[in-house]
Amino acid sequence: MRTSAAWTLQSVPDQTGRVAVVTGANSGIGYVTARELARRGAHVVLACRDPGRGGAALARMREEVPGARLELRQVDLASLASIREFAAGWRRGPLDLLVNNAGVAMVPYAVTADGFESQFGIDHLGTFALTGLLLPHLLAAPDPRVVTVSSEGQRFARFDLGNLNAERGYRAAFAYVQAKRANLYFAVELQRRADAAGLRLRSTAVAPGLTRTNVLTGGANGSRGRLYAALARLLVRVAFRPPLEGAKTSLYAATEPDLPGGSYIVPGGPLQLRGEPVRRTRERAIRDAATAAELWRLSERLTGVGYLSAAPC
Numbered sequence: 001m002r003t004s005a006a007w008t009l010q011s012v013p014d015q016t017g018r019v020a021v022v023t024g025a026n027s028g029i030g031y032v033t034a035r036e037l038a039r040r041g042a043h044v045v046l047a048c049r050d051p052g053r054g055g056a057a058l059a060r061m062r063e064e065v066p067g068a069r070l071e072l073r074q075v076d077l078a079s080l081a082s083i084r085e086f087a088a089g090w091r092r093g094p095l096d097l098l099v100n101n102a103g104v105a106m107v108p109y110a111v112t113a114d115g116f117e118s119q120f121g122i123d124h125l126g127t128f129a130l131t132g133l134l135l136p137h138l139l140a141a142p143d144p145r146v147v148t149v150s151s152e153g154q155r156f157a158r159f160d161l162g163n164l165n166a167e168r169g170y171r172a173a174f175a176y177v178q179a180k181r182a183n184l185y186f187a188v189e190l191q192r193r194a195d196a197a198g199l200r201l202r203s204t205a206v207a208p209g210l211t212r213t214n215v216l217t218g219g220a221n222g223s224r225g226r227l228y229a230a231l232a233r234l235l236v237r238v239a240f241r242p243p244l245e246g247a248k249t250s251l252y253a254a255t256e257p258d259l260p261g262g263s264y265i266v267p268g269g270p271l272q273l274r275g276e277p278v279r280r281t282r283e284r285a286i287r288d289a290a291t292a293a294e295l296w297r298l299s300e301r302l303t304g305v306g307y308l309s310a311a312p313c
Contacts, residue, residue: 007276009036009248012255016041019092019141020254023047023077023130024102026057029149029208032247033099035061037254038068042097047086049076049102077102077126078112080303087133094141095134097254100127100148103179106172116302117166119175124182125303131190132305138201145202146190147253150183152207152266154285157181161294182295184264184285189292191262193307202261204253208246209267209275252277262286 020037024030025046038044038061046061048054051074058072075086103123112121131146138144157177162168164182166175187205194201249265259265259279264286268278285292300306 007252007256009244009251012036012040012251013257014041015255018042018096019045019094020097020099021045021047021095021134022099022101023075023127024049026050026053028243029247029250030099030101031057031061032243033101033250033254034070035065035068036247036251037097038070039065040255041069043069043071043092045092046070046072047075047102048072049074049078075130076113077122077130078118080114080126080129082113083126083129084133087130090134090137093137094144095137096141096144098131098134098138098146099250099254100131100146100183101250102126103149106176108172109166109170117164117170117175119172119179120164120166120182123176123179124186125299127183128186128299129303129305131186132303132307135307139199143200143202145204145254146187147250148183148187148203148205149250150187150205150207150264151177151180152209153177154181154184154207155283159285159291161291161298164295164298181285184283185288185292185295186299188262188264188286189289189296190307192289192292193296194261202259204259204261204263204265206249206253206264206277207266208249210246249277 015037020042022030022034022044025034026048034044034046046054046058048057054072054074058070061070062068073086076082104119107118110118112118114121116125127148138146154177157180159178159181164178184205187203190203194203249267253259253263253265264280264283265277266280268275
């Protein structure tokens with residue numbers, strides 16, 4: 001496994017023959033991740049909530065990478081029915097790579113189509129359900145990987161299994177870092193369960209660092225008013241780095257040949273907010289198997305999606 005100092009975007013190996021799904025691929029980190037995978041020869045499915053924005057991203061990507069093998073499919077992680085429809089409509093056979101990139105951040109209180117608090121419902125439960133429903137296709141691939149985008153903000157979460165769905169009040173920032181901690185728990189627990197079942201699956205989590213995306217300014221945050229929008233745009237422009245930099249951890253986790261399953265990849269600079277990808281091993285959440293297992297059981301119950309019981313397609 002190459003060290004971070006030796007790894008660049010040019011280090012991404014040839015992806016010809018691989019089929020990848022990238023959620024939230026119409027903008028930001030997801031767009032760059034999808035584009036660079038396609039540039040290396042992968043067939044990339046852009047899994048997007050909004051068909052209009054997804055179509056515009058598809059056209060732009062085809063201009064930037066002539067000859068890229070791309071397709072657009074709609075999925076809304078705020079709707080379990082939409083997730084089930086996406087998975088049921090999969091016709092491409094084995095799936096080599098799933099990048100769980102889509103999510104929302106620090107939005108005003110709202111609920112998903114199924115009644116879950118939106119950050120927990122989209123960032124974690126939507127990701128959990130989509131991965132589980134696509135699992136048979138992943139297990140049919142020779143070297144399947146799942147990459148789940150968390151955040152270094154998860155380090156500040158006071159994870160409360162009794163308040164995951166805002167049962168005892170809602171604070172946007174608290175709900176966000178808690179959902180991102182859930183992403184990390186999920187990725188590592190998926191690897192534990194795959195290992196226990198003897199499955200050839202690699203599940204990793206990544207943190208992109210401070211990155212310029214529309215996660216703070218678009219979608220539900222668009223209703224916060226002009227002052228919020230102006231301050232958010234200023235913060236993103238001054239303190240955050242371009243999406244090309246933020247996508248590095250996702251691309252590293254998706255393609256580095258010798259990366260072990262269960263890894264957590266973060267930027268290697270100060271506070272893990274900038275720098276080249278490195279593997280972070282000293283993370284309390286990675287070792288907290290009891291909480292991860294309880295979250296898993298809760299997630300199966302809430303979504304109705306069970307894992308590791310189906311044979312490969």
